[in-house]
Amino acid sequence: MFILDIISSVLLIAGVFFGFSGALGLFKFPDFFTRMHAASVTDSIATILILLGLILQTSFDINTAKLLFILAFLMITSPTASHALAKSARHGGLLTLPETQVKQQERTY
Amino acid sequence: MGDLIDLVLLAMLAITALQMIFLKDLFAVVMLFGIYSFLSALIFINLDAVDVAFTEASVGAGISTVLMLGTLALTGRKEKKSSHSSILPLLVVCITGAALIYGTLDMPPFGHPNNPIHEHVAPRYIEESPKEIGLPNMVTSVLASYRGFDTLGETVVVFAALIGVLALLGVRRQEENDVPESGFKAHHVLHVVARFFIPLIILFALYVQFHGDFGPGGGFQAGVIAAAAFILYTLVFGLSRAFAVVGPKFLQALASIGVLLYASVGFFSMYKGGQFLDYSKLATDPIVGQHYGIIIIELGVGITVFAVMLSIFYAFGSQAERSNIQ
Incomplete structure (x- = not known):
């Protein structure tokens, strides 16, 4: 199917774009929380797009079902992992960027 | 591409x-x-x-x-920081590396059909295993039947690793007055998601275990996946609650049961008049016997791997928790 191929490639390319921008954000953003934000949000959308693109490449058989299962699994686990990571960092005493700036100002006075 | x-x-x-x-x-x-x-x-x-x-x-x-x-x-x-000088190790590594590279010059070309590995046993497995064993996944036939003795050895190695870890660390049962809960106490999201996923992970492990005859999978992978489910439980709900679900003593028994199950299949086939691990003698029809044998020994492998991995994690986890308390 020609049209399905085109849709699937568009989805795959969009997914790769979001994944790449997430990786870029991971390196460019200033502190832990913003970096994690970049990685986790783009990770979710990239997963959805890439898996949807792959689903369109299957011939709608058992493989489609397996990909859907993987999609459902990742849709739940990856935000949970990000949440747990952020919460642990917070629990361990890591401050966000504005808070550290406030603290530094207090220290200079 | x-x-x-x-x-x-x-x-x-x-x-x-x-x-x-x-x-x-x-x-x-x-x-x-x-x-x-x-x-x-x-x-x-x-x-x-x-x-x-x-x-x-x-x-x-x-x-x-x-x-x-x-x-x-x-x-x-x-x-x-290492206090030794690094010249001698560097020399040894360079010489070994040079020898290895020199050795690769004698290797047959990569992926060539006339390589020795493609001429000796592989064609026999590919041609005969559908007739002799009849499993769709040839890897499982080779791993569990043709090379059953090797796999028994691997299972014993995993078991020996457990003995080594337990001899060094040991699992400490917590006393009643210890700090009761570690893990993520107030972490409701993790609790809910873990409760939802742990049964699914165990189900997937069972699928991998018993689908190993037909697709990729088998005892090693299934045991590890099942252990991962329980490790997730331990991380989220704390070690003491995990000990209530599967105790360390029970796991140690389970680890030896897996190896014994594997070996007893071998001895049973000897008792039936075949050689050690000759599954054809397990049933009147040799192919059915092979299927029985493979399923049982894969189960043995899965049980041992699961029990060993979880026990090692318990050993590490209980030590770490103890050092945190002190």
Whole structure:
């Protein structure tokens, strides 16, 4: 199917774009929380797009079902992992960027 | 296209390995180990070796990362400065490396159909195993039947690893007055998600265990996945509650039961008049006998691997928790 191929490639390319921008954000953003934000949000959308693109490449058989299962699994686990990571960092005493700036100002006075 | 993917993956593998050598932060090194295993799993998939890739992904990237993190929790995350001079080791490594590269010159060309490995046993397995064993997944036939003795050895090695860890560390049962709960106490999201997923992970492990005859999978992978489910439970709900679900003593018994189950299949086939691990004698029809034998020994492997991995994690976890309290 020609049209399905085109849709699937568009989805795959969009997914790769979001994944790449997430990786870029991971390196460019200033502190832990913003970096994690970049990685986790783009990770979710990239997963959805890439898996949807792959689903369109299957011939709608058992493989489609397996990909859907993987999609459902990742849709739940990856935000949970990000949440747990952020919460642990917070629990361990890591401050966000504005808070550290406030603290530094207090220290200079 | 396949070559290109291989090249990219191999380059990433080399970069990861180099990075591991130069990093001093062991926590990052463990993470890189996981990435390294995952990259090799991808290379195996590209080589159409799905079973090996599955094992590499679940054992290398999954459980050994967790176990190494458990070790780090006991030892600390910074590498010690080495006080020795590095010239002699460098010399030894260079000579060994040169010898290995010299050795590769004599190797047959990669992937050539006339290589010895493609002429000796592989054609026999490919031609005869559908008749002799009749399993769709030939890897399982080779692993569990033709090379059943090797696999028994591997299972015993896993078991011996458990004995080593327990001899060094031991699982400490907590006293009543210890700090009761570790884990993420007030972490409702994790609790809900873990409660939802742990049964699914165990179900998937059982699928991998019993579907190993037909697709990629088998005892090693299934045992590791099942252990991962319980490790998740331990991490989220704390060690004391995990001990209430599966106790360490029970796990130690389970580990030996798996090995014994495997070996007893061998002795039973001897009793039936065949050789050690000759499954054809297990039933009147040799092919049915092979199927019985493979399912039972895979179960033995799965039980042992599950029990050993979880026991080792318990050993690390209970030690780490104790040192946190002190």
